[in-house]
Amino acid sequence: xxxxxxxxxxxxxxxxxxxxxxxxxxxxxxxxxxxxxxxxxxxxxxxxxxxxxxxxxxxxxxxxxxxxxxxxxxxxxxxxxxxxxxxxxxxxxxxxxxxxxxxxxxxxxxxxxxxxxxxxxxxxxxxxxxxxxxxxxxxxxxxxxxxxx
Numbered sequence: 001x002x003x004x005x006x007x008x009x010x011x012x013x014x015x016x017x018x019x020x021x022x023x024x025x026x027x028x029x030x031x032x033x034x035x036x037x038x039x040x041x042x043x044x045x046x047x048x049x050x051x052x053x054x055x056x057x058x059x060x061x062x063x064x065x066x067x068x069x070x071x072x073x074x075x076x077x078x079x080x081x082x083x084x085x086x087x088x089x090x091x092x093x094x095x096x097x098x099x100x101x102x103x104x105x106x107x108x109x110x111x112x113x114x115x116x117x118x119x120x121x122x123x124x125x126x127x128x129x130x131x132x133x134x135x136x137x138x139x140x141x142x143x144x145x146x147x148x149x
Contacts, residue, residue, distance in 0.1 A: 041066055049075040049098075057081070064088055071098040076125060080104050087111040094118045099125035110135050117141070 038060040048070040054061060057080040066089040076084065077100040084105055091113065099105065101124035108127050113135040120141045123130065 073097040074100045090114045094122040
């Protein structure tokens, strides 16, 4: 298990929080008093991302080599998230509203991801770029347009 927090010279700013080779039954809400630049999960097994797990503005959330059961409604609800990059990952379910309509995500990327069940209106967050490449989608509820409404 590896955990690492890198702080800047200013004690109120955390540059990077890094979690590697960890098994979480449930991630509790990431509530932080500091400006956080990047959260990175690598080689992590997560049962679920619960509601409001990312409630504060953040520059980047990166998930690589993750096995995850569920992304719950409003898990990504911060007002501003610049980048969400999910790669080499298996996700069983993305619930409706998982990427909250209160959030603005500049770039949302799924690369080499297995998505088993994407519920209607899963991606409600405003975003400039939604990329799904080299990925396998097993069950989409309704059509593409409803995923974004």
